[in-house]
Amino acid sequence: MDSHGQYEQRVVWAVVDTGIGPLLLAATREGLVNVVFHATDEVRDSALERLASRLGSEPAEEPGSPLLAEAIRQVEAYFAGERRDFDLPLDWSLISGFHREVLSELASGVPYGTVVGYGTLAGRVGRPEGAQAVGTAMGANPLPVVVPCHRVVERDGGIGGFGGGLETKRRLLALEGVLPEPLF
8 A cells, every 4th residue: 555545556477588679568457458569678668658657657577476477478479370369458548538438449349360440449339430540549449469550451452550550460460360470
């Protein structure tokens, strides 16, 4: 407890090596709160500073933490091709409003190995003209891979944008069988 009798927010993190490079996973008592692509030292440190600022607690590196153990296990199984769905408690505290609504629909309504258009996803949350707003929500996703923003594509068949980079998006879609594996 802190000096005001409130429980402090505990944030733990670990970096996991994956087929798309290192991922930073961070969790609170509520669940997985953040996944960050390309977690080199510089990217990791910047992400941890943002988390500390947003959550009011200095994140601690604890790869063996019970709060992270299951998330690490499931992420590793996903990249090994042994898992299609994530069954993890999620801490949505880094996102709210429309963005959270869109990401929640994405997580529950777009299964492994499928894709959805930005406009179609907008329609599912009652904003049929909100394709651009859906794109903004995808860019704000604090839980990529687990909340699969890589499965959202353009209406004309284009791959669309991606915060982790287009090559990362292509690799994730290839892992799920949506795109062919790159030749090299």
